[in-house]
Amino acid sequence: MIVTTRRTIMTAALALAAALPLAGAATAAEKPKTVRITYVSSPFNVPSIVMRAKGYLDEAFAPFGIKVESPEITSGAQQVQAIAAGEVDIASVLGGSSAILGKANGADVKVIAAYSRNPEAYAILAAKGGPTSVAELKDKTVAGPKGTVLNQLLAAALAANGMTLNDVNYINMDLGAARAALLAGKVDAATLAGNNALAVEQAGGHVIVNGKGLFNPTTVIGVRGAFLEEHPDLVEAYLAAHRKALEFMAKEPEEALKLAAEEQKISLEDARRMNAWYDFTLKMTDEDVANLAADQDFMVEAGMLKKKIDIKADLIAPIAFQQ
Structure with missing residues (x-):
């Protein structure tokens, strides 16, 4: 009886061992073949420009065997619509008001980081x-x-x-x-x-x-909520590429500005002037939350929004405060 039990255990163990590679393959197969990340270079989105010019996004997703597509959708409203339709996974530069309007109207959008503050x-x-x-x-x-x-x-x-x-x-x-x-x-x-x-x-x-002294807009990075839930590792891969761009901007500021000036078709002097207007820190702060809340109040007062959402609980993912 002991021998039979041992044989049963060994058989089960072998079956489990044989199944594990298949389970791993199934998990790998569940990864998308393509990740769609919007590319928005204007008004002066230096991190995005650097990421494209240096190939950081392709580099970040290569280990997963995933191809990056970068549709150029500049309108925040259209980016949210694309997220809601499942046509975009990450909205790389999204106005806070667009994110709020989308969420309030049922779009599956989550904020994973700040992009910039630039009144x-x-x-x-x-x-x-x-x-x-x-x-x-x-x-x-x-x-x-x-x-x-x-x-x-x-x-x-x-x-x-x-x-x-x-x-x-x-x-x-x-x-x-x-x-x-x-x-x-x-x-x-x-x-x-x-x-x-x-x-x-x-x-x-x-x-x-x-806008100085009149308001404090916070531009954000948005993702499809389902994409964040199903592929947190891919969201982290994107954020790692973004951080790499910020590091390049810090170490090679003149080269980064040259790339931005070429993309924007402006002089290096104008690029320097515009760059001074921006804070590209990724980590969301309580001040950013307050700014988004002020955006929401404005939209309600202007008749653009009928019901409020809880900015911190409904819109912003915890990862946004952990950059």
Whole structure:
């Protein structure tokens, strides 16, 4: 009887040993063949530019045998839509307001890190001879992307001058279209950022006001919640590539700025100027949470959002505070 028991145990052990490699193969097969990570270089996203130029993302996912696809989706709303549709796994540069709106409307999006804080990078501009103060924008036409941090900037600037969005004609346009409309004299002002703002200044235009002192936008990195849950190792691989880009920026600042200037088609001097506006620290802080909460309050007041979410519990993954 003892012999039979031993044989039974040995048989079971051999069966388990034989099954283990198969289980490992099944787990490996469950990894996606492709990871889709949005590429957003504007307004001045140096870490993303460095990651692409140096091949850090391909390098990070190569050990998994995974190919990286980088769809260029610049709109935060469209990135969230792509996440909700399962067409994108990681939104590399996502406006906080877009992340909040998406989550509140049922999109499976989670924030895994901060991307940047950059109030001075956002501005309201006019062409040569145009309005020079926010007060002069009353009853004027302003172009820019609605539902974004630039929308928030305009609202904050108007509020600081005793006005609301109802006091201007705000036309929804993406950055390039808004810049073109302003320079063509079709609108009185535009909410712009990055090289689009620089282009207006170089054409003789001027900044009416930027975001400093008006608001504190936090741009984030978002992922599909299911992707984070199923593949935390792949999320970490992405973050490792991002950290590598930050390390390169710290060790080789001039080379990083040259890469960014080439990508943005601007001068090295302009790249240095813009770089000073940004804080690219990955780790989320309580101040970032407060900034996102302020974004949410703005959207509720502006009628863009009907119900609030719990920013820290619903939107931000614990990993965001552990960078």
